[in-house]
Amino acid sequence: MLKTPYYLIDKQKLLCNLEIIRTVREQSGAKALLALKCFATWSVFDLMQEYMDGTTSSSLFELKLGRQKFAGETHAYSVAWADDEIDEMVENCDKIIFNTIGQLQRYAAATEGKIRGLRVNPQVSSSEFIIADPARPFSRLGEWDASKIEAVIEQISGFMFHNNCENSDFALFDQMLNTIEERFGHLLHKVSWVSLGGGIHFTGEGYPLDKFCARLKQFSEQYGVQVYLEPGEAAITLSSSLEVTVLDTLFNGKNLAVVDSSIEAHMLDLLIYRQDAKMAPCDGEHRYMVCGKSCLAGDIFGEFNFDRPLAIGDRLSFIDAAGYTMVKKNWFNGVKMPAIAVRQLDGSVEVVREFTFNDYLSSLS
Numbered sequence: 001m002l003k004t005p006y007y008l009i010d011k012q013k014l015l016c017n018l019e020i021i022r023t024v025r026e027q028s029g030a031k032a033l034l035a036l037k038c039f040a041t042w043s044v045f046d047l048m049q050e051y052m053d054g055t056t057s058s059s060l061f062e063l064k065l066g067r068q069k070f071a072g073e074t075h076a077y078s079v080a081w082a083d084d085e086i087d088e089m090v091e092n093c094d095k096i097i098f099n100t101i102g103q104l105q106r107y108a109a110a111t112e113g114k115i116r117g118l119r120v121n122p123q124v125s126s127s128e129f130i131i132a133d134p135a136r137p138f139s140r141l142g143e144w145d146a147s148k149i150e151a152v153i154e155q156i157s158g159f160m161f162h163n164n165c166e167n168s169d170f171a172l173f174d175q176m177l178n179t180i181e182e183r184f185g186h187l188l189h190k191v192s193w194v195s196l197g198g199g200i201h202f203t204g205e206g207y208p209l210d211k212f213c214a215r216l217k218q219f220s221e222q223y224g225v226q227v228y229l230e231p232g233e234a235a236i237t238l239s240s241s242l243e244v245t246v247l248d249t250l251f252n253g254k255n256l257a258v259v260d261s262s263i264e265a266h267m268l269d270l271l272i273y274r275q276d277a278k279m280a281p282c283d284g285e286h287r288y289m290v291c292g293k294s295c296l297a298g299d300i301f302g303e304f305n306f307d308r309p310l311a312i313g314d315r316l317s318f319i320d321a322a323g324y325t326m327v328k329k330n331w332f333n334g335v336k337m338p339a340i341a342v343r344q345l346d347g348s349v350e351v352v353r354e355f356t357f358n359d360y361l362s363s364l365s
């Protein structure tokens with residue numbers, strides 16, 4: 001048995017999402033780029049690159065990772081490039097997507113001859129969380145004024161819209177795309193590619209793939225554009241878990257179990273969104289609050305039911321631990337960093353990375 005804590009990526013589960021992505025590409029003509037900010041565990045890129053067209057990035061380092069580890073196209077996006085990043089960015093990308101007209105103009109000469117696009121903020125969104133809403137008031141994410149965009153249209157050949165967020169409602173996606181067409185249709189005719197970003201939960205159960213593909217195809221044909229999708233969460237959803245061991249149990253009005261991990265250090269995204277971790281389904285009558293081993297008082301994964309009283313040494317598995325999870329792990333409290341393991345398609349489990357005290361040491365100085 002592998003030593004906990006470790007993240008476990010299951011390639012067979014990953015494949016379920018990837019096969020849907022392949023179907024969508026085939027049926028709609030859209031290309032699919034993995035959004036590295038969601039998931040950057042490159043050990044499984046060998047499988048993912050067979051089903052996707054490349055990667056998109058939010059920084060120079062993500063860009064270089066995509067270039068080095070993932071076949072196909074590499075898109076460069078950043079909220080703001082710095083002067084000393086531009087040359088390396090240009091060297092490593094196939095397309096550049098600027099966040100503002102200001103950045104486009106600042107780097108017009110440095111990026112001459114490259115395929116350039118602009119992020120457009122359609123000012124509609126599906127997000128319930130203001131922290132994750134690109135269309136929030138005063139958002140810095142993309143240009144929204146069609147007349148200003150029109151003035152620089154000669155310098156670009158594409159647009160990126162990213163306004164969905166874990167949107168599993170096709171009707172809402174469709175409606176927001178209608179709004180984009182109403183506001184920017186006259187400009188869409190003048191470009192050759194359009195990325196519709198990420199945040200569309202099309203790999204989820206029951207998503208109407210036929211309608212989705214038909215809508216993308218129609219959009220592509222109407223404006224004569226190559227459509228791109230940038231799935232992050234949709235590409236890796238439900239493919240991975242965080243495996244932990246119970247270190248202590250106590251009763252303080254509730255049954256508590258402390259595990260060899262920390263939500264703040266190893267599943268930080270859940271803490272930011274104030275969501276509970278998900279435990280492999282179990283509906284027994286023994287209810288426990290499962291807590292992390294950092295000294296943060298609120299380091300709590302959630303309350304879960306088990307079919308037996310928990311004991312020291314018991315293994316627990318938090319599911320859905322791929323998206324925005326491994327990319328955010330940190331050394332808070334010096335808690336041992338989970339290893340990364342991959343369940344290969346033949347069922348064998350391979351540890352692909354372990355972290356040591358030296359990694360902790362070298363993360364600071």
Ligand SMILES: *Cc1c(COP(=O)(O)O)cnc(C)c1O
Nearest residue numbers: 035038162198199230231232233
């Ligand atoms: C975050 C992001 C994505 C990926 O979003 P998911 O919700 O993980 O699919 C894609 N494109 C851009 C521009 C993003 O900022």
